[in-house]
Amino acid sequence: xxxxxxxxxxxxxxxxxxxxxxxxxxxxxxxxxxxxxxxxxxxxxxxxxxxxxxxxxxxxxxxxxxxxxxxxxxxxxxxxxxxxxxxxxxxxxxxxxxxxxxxxxxxxxxxxxxxxxxxxxxxxxxxxxxxxxxxxxxxxxxxxxxxxxxxxxxxxxxxxxxxxxxxxxxxxxxxxxxxxxxxxxxxxxxxxxxxxxxxxxxxxxxxxxxxx
Amino acid sequence: xxxxxxxxxxxxxxxxxxxxxxxxxxxxxxxxxxxxxxxxxxxxxxxxxxxxxxxxxxxxxxxxxxxxxxxxxxxxxxxxxxxxxxxxxxxxxxxxxxxxxxxxxxxxxxxxxxxxxxxxxxxxxxxxxxxxxxxxxxxxxxxxxxxxxxxxxxxxxxxxxxxxxxxxxxxxxxxxxxxxxxxxxxxxxxxxxxxxxxxxxxxxxxxxxxxx
DNA sequence: AAGTGGTCTAGACCACGCG
DNA sequence: GCGTGGTCTAGACCACTTT
Numbered sequence: 007x008x009x010x011x012x013x014x015x016x017x018x019x020x021x022x023x024x025x026x027x028x029x030x031x032x033x034x035x036x037x038x039x040x041x042x043x044x045x046x047x048x049x050x051x052x053x054x055x056x057x058x059x060x061x062x063x064x065x066x067x068x069x070x071x072x073x074x075x076x077x078x079x080x081x082x083x084x085x086x087x088x089x090x091x092x093x094x095x096x097x098x099x100x101x102x103x104x105x106x107x108x109x110x111x112x113x114x115x116x117x118x119x120x121x122x123x124x125x126x127x128x129x130x131x132x133x134x135x136x137x138x139x140x141x142x143x144x145x146x147x148x149x150x151x152x153x154x155x156x157x158x159x160x161x162x163x164x165x166x167x168x169x170x171x172x173x174x175x176x177x178x179x180x181x182x183x184x185x186x187x188x189x190x191x192x193x194x195x196x197x198x199x200x201x202x203x204x205x206x207x208x209x210x211x212x213x214x215x216x217x218x
Numbered sequence: 219x220x221x222x223x224x225x226x227x228x229x230x231x232x233x234x235x236x237x238x239x240x241x242x243x244x245x246x247x248x249x250x251x252x253x254x255x256x257x258x259x260x261x262x263x264x265x266x267x268x269x270x271x272x273x274x275x276x277x278x279x280x281x282x283x284x285x286x287x288x289x290x291x292x293x294x295x296x297x298x299x300x301x302x303x304x305x306x307x308x309x310x311x312x313x314x315x316x317x318x319x320x321x322x323x324x325x326x327x328x329x330x331x332x333x334x335x336x337x338x339x340x341x342x343x344x345x346x347x348x349x350x351x352x353x354x355x356x357x358x359x360x361x362x363x364x365x366x367x368x369x370x371x372x373x374x375x376x377x378x379x380x381x382x383x384x385x386x387x388x389x390x391x392x393x394x395x396x397x398x399x400x401x402x403x404x405x406x407x408x409x410x411x412x413x414x415x416x417x418x419x420x421x422x423x424x425x426x427x428x429x430x
Numbered sequence: 431a432a433g434t435g436g437t438c439t440a441g442a443c444c445a446c447g448c449g
Numbered sequence: 450g451c452g453t454g455g456t457c458t459a460g461a462c463c464a465c466t467t468t
Contacts, residue, residue, distance in 0.1 A: 013453060024439050029454085037428075039371065042403065046446035046453050053306075092423075094265075156436095157429030159251065163419040164376035164396040182394035184376040191254065191429075195465075207375040211304075214426065216249075217369030217403075225434060236458050241435085258434050258465035368455095407446075 010048035011041060036217040043217070073113075076142070078135040079120075079174065080108035084127060091124060091200045092161055092187040098196055102128035107135065110174055118210050120174045122202040129197035147192070154193040161187040171204045184212060222260040223253060248429045255429070285325075288354070290347040291332075291386065292320035296339060303336060303412050304373055304399040310408055314340035319347065319355075322386055330422050332386045334414040341409035359404070366405045373399040383416045396424060 012020070017028040032049060035041045041049045085106045087095065104124045111119035123143070130151070139145040147153040167175070167183040177183070188201040205212055224232070229240040244261060247253045253261045297318045299307065316336045323331035335355070342363070351357040359365040379387070379395040389395070400413040417424055 015453085024441090025454090026440090027438065030437085036369070042369070043454065044447085045405070045407070045455070046448080048453060157248070157254070157427070159425065159427040161423040161425050162374055162396055163423045164394040164417075165419075166394050182376040182378055184374055184396070187423075193257070195257070205376075207377075211373040211375045211399075213371065213373050215369070215371040216428075227434080236460090237435090238459090239457065242456085255435065256466085257436070258467080260434060260466095405446095 008053060009051055011051065013048060033217065037215060039213060039215045075112040077110050077112065078107060078138075079110050080106070081135055082107040082132050084132060088122075088124065088202075090122075090202055093159070093189045093198075093200065095126075096196070096198075098128050099126040099198070102126045105130075105132045113210055116206075116209065117175045118206050120171055120204040124200040125197065129194060151194075153197065155190050155199075156193050157191045159189045159191075163187075167204070175204065175206045177206055177208075183207075186212070220265060221263055223263060225260060245429065249427060251425060251427045287324040289322050289324065290319060290350075291322050292318070293347055294319040294344050296344060300334075300336065300414075302334075302414055305371070305401045305410075305412065307338075308408070308410075310340050311338040311410070314338045317342075317344045325422055328418075328421065329387045330418050332383055332416040336412040337409065341406060363406075365409065367402050367411075368405050369403045371401045371403075375399075379416070387416065387418045389418060389420075395419075398424070 011017075011032075014025045014028045014032070017023075017031075018025045021028070032041065032043070035049075036043065039052065041051055043049050082105050084103050087100070087104050088106070104126050106122070106124050109121045109123070110117050111121065130153075133143070133146060137146065137150075139149050144155065147155075163185045164182055165185045167177055167179055167181045169179055171177075171183060172179045172181065175183070184203075184205040184207045186201070186203040186205065188199075188203065190199040190201070192199065223229075223244075226237045226240045226244070229235075229243075230237045233240070244253065244255070247261075248255065251264065253263055255261050294317050296315050299312070299316050300318070316338050318334070318336050321333045321335070322329050323333065342365075345355070345358060349358065349362075351361050356367065359367075375397045376394055377397045379389055379391055379393045381391055383389075383395060384391045384393065387395070396415075396417040396419045398413070398415040398417065400411075400415065402411040402413070404411065
């Protein structure tokens with residue numbers, strides 16, 4: 007913590023690769039908030055504030071201070087698209103049914119995020135939650151289907167919690183809540199994952215970082 | 219709109235540069251939400267939804283449908299650091315005074331964002347708002363001081379609007395509001411810019427995108 | 431087969447920080 | 450001066466899409 011990583015040249019020698027490739031790897035660490043680069047000095051390892059909840063494009067990840075536990079509250083089932091999705095669907099998606107499921111993310115004993123997810127049936131079969139690798143949908147996609155997340159678009163809004171959200175997150179109806187609408191793009195052509203997240207940011211704000 | 223850009227090879231020929239460099243430029247367009255890449259097909263130009271407010275690491279930018287107008291509501295002045303800043307200051311920053319100013323961002327006639335900004339006096343002199351190039355603080359840094367934004371970290375929270383925020387944004391006290399705490403890192407060593415933004419997302423959600 | 435983006439190697443030069 | 454990260458050239462090979 008507060009110390010510096012080996013230099014890019016050191017890494018490229020050590021792993022028999024080029025600086026370009028090392029830099030690509032470091033960019034990932036930067037985006038996830040683990041390091042910052044300092045021109046002329048090196049890559050500094052950051053202290054992780056213990057009250058921070060974190061979001062990456064691939065979902066949530068754990069800081070060293072807490073683990074995110076996920077509970078599936080609605081099993082994946084085939085249904086119609088929900089107009090709450092903020093992104094325009096492709097024609098193939100509109101003409102297909104979709105798979106919908108719902109999860110709640112916990113930190114310690116606290117429900118922090120209620121997450122709705124959809125994807126188009128034309129691009130990917132339904133996956134039961136029992137089949138989730140280590141309980142993770144994204145890990146399942148990666149390991150069982152060789153599908154990777156290639157990017158995402160997110161819309162942030164502050165809204166008042168409605169009944170369902172309030173109940174799941176243990177807050178009052180009308181409390182301010184952070185709504186994040188996400189479209190994940192994937193390495194499988196035609197497959198997008200849509201998410202609608204309600205985050206109780208009172209204790210765990212959502213963090214994003216960006217470099218270059 | 220909906221059409222494709224010339225290929226990366228075309229661009230690299232046309233501008234006498236390499237594909238690597240072209241790809242870096244395209245990454246910028248991706249992050250700002252102008253294009254998406256489709257493997258094997260090309261770089262697709264996106265339609266811009268007209269109700270979208272957008273945020274990049276460099277501040278706000280305009281979609282084709284509206285311009286963001288900025289009004290300085292509190293002139294830059296030298297003061298003490300405000301504990302509302304969510305990020306740990308460096309020792310040099312803590313030991314220095316800071317420059318603080320406040321702006322309101324308008325879209326059409328609507329006040330949409332109230333923005334507080336701070337930076338450390340030890341790293342940059344005070345800049346009067348009359349000196350802002352085209353009214354923009356970031357443009358001033360870039361053009362007059364050769365300081366570029368190299369990255370940022372953002373924390374998102376949904377909160378209730380307090381008096382000052384409500385008054386400036388024309389909403390009621392207690393209404394849900396999106397608070398974004400930002401630290402911008404810059405190419406000038408030791409200079410960070412801190413921001414505390416209150417966004418009325420009712421009509422203009424904040425958008426982010428990410429690739430690779 | 432041809433064209434696209436995705437990834438990688440190899441190497442150069444520059445700007446910044448520090449002793 | 451030297452080591453660091455920042456940027457760029459030049460070129461290779463692969464995976465995906467379309468014809």
